[in-house]
Amino acid sequence: MSYVDEVLDLVKKQNASEPEFIQAATEVLDSLRPVIDANEEVYRKDALLERLVNPERQFKFRVPWVDDKGQVQVNTGYRVQFNSAIGPYKGGLRFHPSVNLGIIKFLGFEQIFKNSLTSLPIGGGKGGSDFDPKGKSDREVMAFCQSFMTELCKYIGADTDVPAGDIGVGGREIGYMFGQYKRIRGLYEGVLTGKGLTYGGSLARTEATGYGLLYITEELFKCHDNTLEGKTAVVSGAGNVAIYAIQKAHQLGAKVVTCSDSTGWIYDPEGIDVELLKEIKEVKRARLTEYAAARPSAEYHDKATEGTNQWIIPCDVALPCATQNELNLEDAKTLVANGCIAVCEGANMPSTIEATEYFQANGVWFIGGKASNAGGVATSALEMSQNSERLSWSFEEVDAKLKDIMVNIYHNIDDAAKRYGMEGNYVAGANIAGFEKVAEAMQAQGIC
Ligand code: NDP
Numbered sequence: 001m002s003y004v005d006e007v008l009d010l011v012k013k014q015n016a017s018e019p020e021f022i023q024a025a026t027e028v029l030d031s032l033r034p035v036i037d038a039n040e041e042v043y044r045k046d047a048l049l050e051r052l053v054n055p056e057r058q059f060k061f062r063v064p065w066v067d068d069k070g071q072v073q074v075n076t077g078y079r080v081q082f083n084s085a086i087g088p089y090k091g092g093l094r095f096h097p098s099v100n101l102g103i104i105k106f107l108g109f110e111q112i113f114k115n116s117l118t119s120l121p122i123g124g125g126k127g128g129s130d131f132d133p134k135g136k137s138d139r140e141v142m143a144f145c146q147s148f149m150t151e152l153c154k155y156i157g158a159d160t161d162v163p164a165g166d167i168g169v170g171g172r173e174i175g176y177m178f179g180q181y182k183r184i185r186g187l188y189e190g191v192l193t194g195k196g197l198t199y200g201g202s203l204a205r206t207e208a209t210g211y212g213l214l215y216i217t218e219e220l221f222k223c224h225d226n227t228l229e230g231k232t233a234v235v236s237g238a239g240n241v242a243i244y245a246i247q248k249a250h251q252l253g254a255k256v257v258t259c260s261d262s263t264g265w266i267y268d269p270e271g272i273d274v275e276l277l278k279e280i281k282e283v284k285r286a287r288l289t290e291y292a293a294a295r296p297s298a299e300y301h302d303k304a305t306e307g308t309n310q311w312i313i314p315c316d317v318a319l320p321c322a323t324q325n326e327l328n329l330e331d332a333k334t335l336v337a338n339g340c341i342a343v344c345e346g347a348n349m350p351s352t353i354e355a356t357e358y359f360q361a362n363g364v365w366f367i368g369g370k371a372s373n374a375g376g377v378a379t380s381a382l383e384m385s386q387n388s389e390r391l392s393w394s395f396e397e398v399d400a401k402l403k404d405i406m407v408n409i410y411h412n413i414d415d416a417a418k419r420y421g422m423e424g425n426y427v428a429g430a431n432i433a434g435f436e437k438v439a440e441a442m443q444a445q446g447i448c
Helices: 003-014 019-031 031-039 042-044 046-053 100-117 138-151 171-185 205-222 240-251 274-283 291-295 329-337 352-360 376-387 395-419 428-443
Strands: 057-066 072-083 089-094 123-129 162-165 232-236 253-262 264-267 301-302 317-320 342-344 365-367
Touching: 003 019, 003 031, 003 042, 003 046, 019 031, 019 100, 019 352, 019 428, 031 042, 031 428, 042 046, 046 428, 057 100, 057 138, 072 089, 072 100, 072 162, 089 100, 089 171, 089 376, 100 123, 100 376, 100 395, 100 428, 123 138, 123 162, 138 171, 138 395, 162 376, 205 240, 205 317, 205 342, 205 365, 205 376, 205 395, 232 240, 240 253, 240 274, 240 317, 264 291, 274 291, 274 342, 291 301, 329 352, 365 428, 376 395, 395 428
Parallel strands: 089 123, 089 162, 232 253, 232 317, 317 342, 342 365
Antiparallel strands: 057 072, 072 123, 253 264, 264 301
16 A cells, blocks of 8 residues: 555544545645655655644643623634644634634644745644634623633744634734733734734735735736636635635736625626625625625525525636635536636635546646635735834735745746646645645654
């Protein structure tokens, strides 16, 4: 049996209750086969893959807090410190009822390779809780965040582990957690990224993941002698990544005609009105039904009653920006049949393995989230640099660095795929390019 198959068997046995982690490990290790096979003897002797798929450390903790009725609620918190071979752990915190250890491990594992691709010195980690901020008052969110950080602060620090936001964790939550960290540890340091601009945040961090997604998509089109100008795009999600992806897509001349949240999706043939979407999602924290109510050109589709999603709308480019496994084989077939030529992932692992394979088999240019959404963590690393320097860079400076990083990522993953005879397979290219640096650093640091 090959070394990759042996380790995949082990991953399945040891993590049987964690399907998302098994999915992520399978996708990565499968595509690394040519690299592993070429170095099989030394990697096997050093148990490199066994070490890679096992987090260095993981924490699971109780998070008690008091709701507005005076009732004590108890949630579970997690932080997985997956791999620190190339730098301090870095990766977001997700607050969503679906969070469990397997979800956090899949995200932390992906983060190792994504962070490596940015070419910045950051290791892989991820955390979060099954707490649902939706429908909670500001005071309840603050009570939860303070309790969460009271425990988490024991394990993180500006030079050890620097969390950021993810689903359900935006500027408000980061602010409450930063305040609590400072209060308990007595340290004013860059322990979190995604901070507000008045207390150490970076300009362009809010926009970074969505903008970065479009910068790499633009480079992909350019390198295929094509352009985003005049293209129709379908986006899922209506959160941080989706909003700024839509904004940048419009700036680059494409027209985005959909967005979605967990209950429904919008089709707006005139193009999504980003300012209206921001007002509804960022200010009012309301549902997309309000978008349709305010905009005559828009249709609202309820997912539960209609059983449809935005992938049925014909487009040139699909940008999944909501959550994992939101685009399955059936959706992929519909997109291809409707003439979609490119799929670039804003979310983490939004396409199932079968959907990804279908896109690749049908000549769709497909860039997986590990590469295409790396702009968020890259800009978080730029926020860390600014915090260390005690300086703030201008929006233009950060945005220009972000664009450079995304263009470099495109060329690195393209080159890595070509080096192993898999031209155009950007998924394999991303895994290989991300892995090579981490593997070399792990080997250099001995058995640890
Ligand atoms: P937000 O919480 O800001 O937005 C998430 C969006 O996705 C919301 O519209 C939400 O709808 C929808 N959504 C969440 N869960 C589900 C679900 N189970 N089914 C359908 N829709 C869902 O999160 P972000 O925009 O920050 O993150 C989106 C994705 O991008 C995630 O996969 C995240 O890991 C990834 N990512 C984010 C980065 C960042 O910088 N923020 C960086 C890199 C990756 P609703 O409001 O109804 O829940």
